[in-house]
Amino acid sequence: MLYGRADGSPLPQIPCAAAAPILDGVNSMDNNITETALESEIHYCAVHPERDTGLRCNRCERYMCVDCAKRTPVGYTCRECVRGHEDRFFEGTVLDYGLVAAACVVGGALTPFVMLLLGGFFILGFIVAPAIGGGAAQIALQLTGRRRGRYSAYVAAGGVLAGGIASAFLLVGGLGLFTLLYLALATSAAYARFKASI
Ligand SMILES: [Zn+2]
Ligand SMILES: [Zn+2]
Numbered sequence: 001m002l003y004g005r006a007d008g009s010p011l012p013q014i015p016c017a018a019a020a021p022i023l024d025g026v027n028s029m030d031n032n033i034t035e036t037a038l039e040s041e042i043h044y045c046a047v048h049p050e051r052d053t054g055l056r057c058n059r060c061e062r063y064m065c066v067d068c069a070k071r072t073p074v075g076y077t078c079r080e081c082v083r084g085h086e087d088r089f090f091e092g093t094v095l096d097y098g099l100v101a102a103a104c105v106v107g108g109a110l111t112p113f114v115m116l117l118l119g120g121f122f123i124l125g126f127i128v129a130p131a132i133g134g135g136a137a138q139i140a141l142q143l144t145g146r147r148r149g150r151y152s153a154y155v156a157a158g159g160v161l162a163g164g165i166a167s168a169f170l171l172v173g174g175l176g177l178f179t180l181l182y183l184a185l186a187t188s189a190a191y192a193r194f195k196a197s198i
Helices: 017-030 078-089 094-145 154-173 179-198
Strands: 070-074 075-078
Touching: 070 078, 075 078, 094 154, 094 179, 154 179
Parallel strands: none
Antiparallel strands: 070 075
């Protein structure tokens, strides 16, 4: 009752271990008449039962203290709901990770090769390397239907870097300073492409 909604219906079940002590708390308070008298005034955080609060999650409507509230564009949301939202948002599968890695390894491997082709015009590498990294990430996004996993950006960056290092060793037997610089540019471009698309 203390934690019920305005229309008297019970709150939804909170699928969270942290909620258990609070539900116990509700029962003990329902037995306490003096506490119940305050029920319309004071609500407590669902995670921190000792903190009273007027803040409610805009998704699951549980009460939460300022530490538990996350500000979103549409209001304050509890941590569990933010997390659940992200999990739905990040819908990438293992196959997607594989595709991202493959596309980015190829892109990374191309980087030292293109540098070799550029030869004396190595200064062009500062434009070309990010374009290759970003392009590989773009292809990866298209291959996976723009689905992203929580770690897609890291897989993309790692793929470009690994492909680039392997190819540099195969082509020129090692990593020169410029090759490293180009690979860093290509890697950060691939990472940024995935982050930007979120
Ligand atoms: Zn919530
Ligand atoms: Zn709290």
